[in-house]
Structures are given as C-alpha cells and as structure tokens.
Amino acid sequence: MTWEDRLQTEVRGLRSLAEEEAVADDVTLDDVARKSGVSRATASRALNGRDGVRGDVRERVEMIAKALGYRPNRTAKRLAGGTTSVIGFVLGSNDILGDSYAISLMQGIARAADRLDEGLMLLMDSAEPSVSVRNLISDGLVDGVVISAVAVGERWVEDLLDARVPTVLVGAHPRRSDVHVIDVENRNSSAELVGAMLDADCERVCTVAGPLERVDATLRLEGFRLAHEIRGLTVDDASIIHGDFSRASGYANVDAVLRAKPDGVFAANDEMALGLLRGFTEQGRDVPHDIMLAGFDGTACEGEGISLATVRQPFDQLALTAVETLTALIRGEPVPLEQVVNPEVVLGDSVRRREDLPEW
Amino acid sequence: MTWEDRLQTEVRGLRSLAEEEAVADDVTLDDVARKSGVSRATASRALNGRDGVRGDVRERVEMIAKALGYRPNRTAKRLAGGTTSVIGFVLGSNDILGDSYAISLMQGIARAADRLDEGLMLLMDSAEPSVSVRNLISDGLVDGVVISAVAVGERWVEDLLDARVPTVLVGAHPRRSDVHVIDVENRNSSAELVGAMLDADCERVCTVAGPLERVDATLRLEGFRLAHEIRGLTVDDASIIHGDFSRASGYANVDAVLRAKPDGVFAANDEMALGLLRGFTEQGRDVPHDIMLAGFDGTACEGEGISLATVRQPFDQLALTAVETLTALIRGEPVPLEQVVNPEVVLGDSVRRREDLPEW
C-alpha cells in the first residue's frame, strides 16, 4: 500500500465521517493542520493560496480540508487581519416595493455574492445621522460595498466614497470620476430601440425621460435623439416629456404624451412604460396598433401581461462584474475605473412593424 | 474643581476630539478602559450591562465610551464567544421581483434590524446542495435567521429548524409546532373584509384562494367561509377558485371568476387581485361598479393606480417583532412560540357600499 493509497483511504474515511455527522461543524484550521501533519501556519498558507508551500503539501492539505468539510471561520479570519469575504449592499431608506430596478439589482447582487462565496450584508441607509452605513463598515463586518447609482447625491454615499472604503457603484456618478463604476450601455441601446420603432414605420415617436440629474436618464434621452439624428429626423421639444422613473409618473403623463400625438413612445424605464400602458388601455388605445410602446430595464415581469419592447439589463452579469470588481478592489488588485456591460435590446409585442401586425 | 467637573471637562475634550477626526475609527475597548481607569474586563462588563459593576463606574465608562465614539468591533465580539448582533434573512433562489410580499417583508426586516442595531445578512438559498445557508451560519457570521414561511417545505428550512440555529418563522408552519412563529392574523381579518363586501350589498362574492398547502392561504379561505357563515349564507364550490398567489394566476383566473358571476371577489392576496383587475378592465368590467374587488397584504402600491380594499399587513411591526423575538432567542431568553399581529382592514375604492357609489 503506497502512501498515496493510504491517504486516499484515510480521506474516504474522513469523508464518510463528515457525512455521517450531518454537518461537520466546527472543523478548525487546527484540525486540518493536525490531520495533515503540518502547522497551522502552513495549513493557512496552503488554503489561502499564498506561496511558500511545497506543491504536494498544499495538495494534501487541500484534500484533507475538503474531506473534513473544513470551512474557515470568517469571523476569525477577519479579526486576524484578513478579509471577511463579506460585502455590503446599501438599501435606501425609501420604499423599494415599486422600484423594480433596485429589486432586480439587489437580487442580482445576492446571486453573484452567493456564487462567489461572498457574504452579503444589507446595509440600511437609516434616516438618522448618516453614520449608519459608516458604522457597519467600521464595525468590521464588511470589506466593501456595492451601491446603486440611484443613491448618488445622498450624503452617506459621498461619505463612503471619501472614506477609503472599497466601493463599487452600479451606474454612473454624475460628478466624480474617481469612483469605480459598472454600468450598462445606455445610449446606443436606447438609440437602437427607438430606431426599431422608427423603422417599424412610426411617424412620430416621443419619449418620457427620467430625471435628468441622473446620468442614465440623460444617456437614454441622448439615445432617443441619436436614433432620430441617424435617420435625419428632427426632435421637437414637444416630443420629450419628463417623468421621474416611477410607474405613477408614467400614468400621470399619459395625457401629456397623447397630446403630442405620437404613434410610438419610448419610456426611459419599464415602470413608466407600464404606467403609460395602463393609461393607454383605459383610454382605449391599443398597444401596439394605435401606439407602440417601449421601455428600458427589462423589469416588467410576466405578471404584467405584456411582452414589452425594452432594453433588458443583464442584471446577473452586471452584478457579477460589480462583485468581482469589488473583491478585486478589496484584494488590492488594480481594476479599471469604468466598466460597461452591454444589454440586450428586446422587441416584444409592443413594438411591431406595421405590416407584421395582425389585422385589427 | 471637583472630580466631577474634571471629568466633564475631559469628556468635552474627548468629544470634540472625536468629532474633529470625522469618524473616530478604531476606538477599542482598551482605549475606553484606559481612559476610564479600569481594566478591559470591567469596561466590557459595564458596557454590556453585566452586573458586578459599581454604579458610578458603569456610568463613567459609558460616558467615556460615548464621548470617544466607541463602537465595539462585532467581529471580535463574536469570536470571543459573544454574539455578532448580526442576523440573517433568507432569500429564496427564485425571482422575488413579482413577489411583493417577500419584498415588503424583507424591507421590513431590514428596517427592524437597522432600528435594533442588528446587522442583516442576506442569505441566498442557492440551487446547489442545500448547504449554503447552513454554511453561512457555521461560518460564524450570523447568530440566527428569520425566514419567511413561503420557503417552508424547502429542504434547507427543515435543516435549519433541525439544527439548533435560532430561527424565527414569519408565517405559520403547516406541520411543526416546535418553531417560533410570528404571523399576521389571517382568518378574522379576511372574514371582516369579505364581510364588508357582503354588507356592501354584494349578492355573490367569490374568492380566488392561494395554494392551500400554505397555512395563510387556508386561513384566508376559512375567513371567506366564516364571513358567509356569520351571515347565514352558504358557500358553493363554484365560488372558490384556486390560484397560486401570483399576479399571473390572478389574470389567468379572470374567466373562471366571471363564470361564477360574482359581484364581488376576494383575492387571497393583492398580486392576484391586481391580475384580476387587469382582466376585468380588459373585459370592460368596472371595479367597483360592476364587481367589487378585495385583496390581502397591502402590497399594491400607488403606482398601480387603484386604492384596493385589502388587509394591510403591518410589515414593520411584523418584522420588528420577528427580529426582537430572534434576538431574545439568541440571548437565551424565553419567548412565546407563537405571536400573532393584527393587520388593518382597509376598504379602498374597490369596495364601496352600493348607495355610496357615484352615479354611473
């Protein structure tokens, strides 16, 4: 029986042992080290990929760790000066119930964190002195945070960015350029979508823009303009209506939109598109026959009962990139300041070429 | 200058010092102890409310701690055998975008945690081996978890309940009685709401029930029955339609509902109610003139453009109770196995007494 065989056998033993005990709780680094016949220091180095460990030793340690079902205690890890592998995501204090973008992003982040084996803390921007978020960081619970650009402008965001806490922003920052940013491509994708409406023989497309202090809203509006420009069309002011990204604001702008007499509407996000849709339906306007409709985000879920033309944000990819970037940042690796992820332009039933529409 | 005065002065000095330094990071227990002229042990006892500390000493320590802006390092606290003051909330792996209940609950928990100065980790029930959640616990990151009854039946929930992890369930468990449960009162409140429809001169009210393997769905259906019973009315099977709590299922059941020819519908949650509403609108049925509509949960937000009669879950209270219960559980204090929170029955515009309705 070779040494290898002996190891194999032993490992098998350990494994079944671990399985028997339902969950082999509290296997410490010490246990792994002892079983492997090395010191804690070496075991630590081996498992963390530090160099200065002989190849076979590393393998053996890794094997035994796995067999024992060893999971490093993150608390201890953190305390010892390492990192927790826990990141934070900040939730604003206002309701997110109607904010499908925030929800999708949050879920994306949760998925990404899970996938990368990072813990995820939900930080709450409490109404009180903006210390809350800072505190959670200094409490030593998280190594860094992901924040949504939606929150930009709030005091704690700036605090956070000023403090040297590793931070990744999903969405652009209107003023600062020293921030690590992940964003979806807004301009061209909007232009493509609007272009699709124009090419589907829309005579007059108007848009309900988002709040223009937000970069994404601005870019989407630019995209709207760009699509016209490319086709040699001009955009008059009347065709630009201003909303605030909420569903209610979509609904509230129905009349304003109809006054512009468009046969196509590009809402700067899906929420507003759904608000518009309800208004159109109530007024007996059919989508897409009477008026085509497009949104942005891809957050209108099936329950809404429409396959809305939209620019679908790749939330999972966006989130994964954000979390990966953040962990790289935490490890002190160099990362690009800005990363753009391409979304998918989806033409749902709400935008169809006229000739493709079934007889009315 | 008395000793007291000296202390006051010193404290003022410290305070302004702390404020100057923007955020007085890394003030350790040691600092507090030294400044207070006591040992770390005593300082710890004082700040944690352990007894065996003289009154004036405790006061002094507390004062100095505050002045210095001391925040205990939760990581260290945890490692030393204390608790982290971090709890977990488990997010299912399926989309929550359309699940307004889950979102509201989560946000409630986040608020409650923030208010009670508990950290909140978002645990993800990843599709993989159900170890994920367990792991996060054994990683030593959280002291306990809150889970939504929605997840009951999934393997990890049972695992969790079996393992001696402090757990609080929001919503009832259909089978186990050894679980700490916080729930909203479902039965009577449903009955009250349905009763309001009946009393508003509805001739025939039917219901779209939720999935009956869920306790809340069952109770709401019972409430529906109860309301009829009280009034000496009978409920025929045709007036009970079965949905699955999703908006899509509400919409999908529109025809089934209309076939029952009701002039009032009680959907077992708001999502289904909104699905129904869309269907009704599409078919030209006006709510509430042609048909009254009620839901449950109170999660239909203003953006939906209807003030829906509903039973409004007190999410904040529910969550606060849950988190408080959990922390008590963690501290080892005795807590009642079951707690019921009373919701508020809200009659929106979708349920009105016939005579109160404006002329059609």
Add this chain to the structure above:
DNA sequence: GGTTGCGTTGGAAGCGCTTCCATGTAACCA
C-alpha cells in the same frame, strides 16, 4: 478584633485565524 462573606475588580486565557520572524534544510556557487 478576627473572621466570614459578599460584591468588585484585574489578570489572563482563549475564540480561530493570519502573518512576522526565526529556524531548518536543500540547493547553489566558488
């Protein structure tokens, strides 16, 4: 006035990990 007993306090160990530093060993050059 000596003793018991209680309430307060400080010293020290230890939670599980990382990492510095010193030691040991093998490989290298002259």
Add this chain to the structure above:
DNA sequence: TGGTTACATGGAAGCGCTTCCAACGCAACC
C-alpha cells in the same frame, strides 16, 4: 567542501473582545 542563497516550515504574537478565576477590599458578623 565551506559558505551562501532560496525556499519551506513551525513557533508565537496578536487581532478586540468575553469570561473564568483569583485577589482584593469592605461591611457585617460572632
């Protein structure tokens, strides 16, 4: 072959906290 370098490893310190235990002082008691 001696001396040097490079690498692999173990010992030990320490992260900030809690808590056990022993020591202390003090009041009340006989």
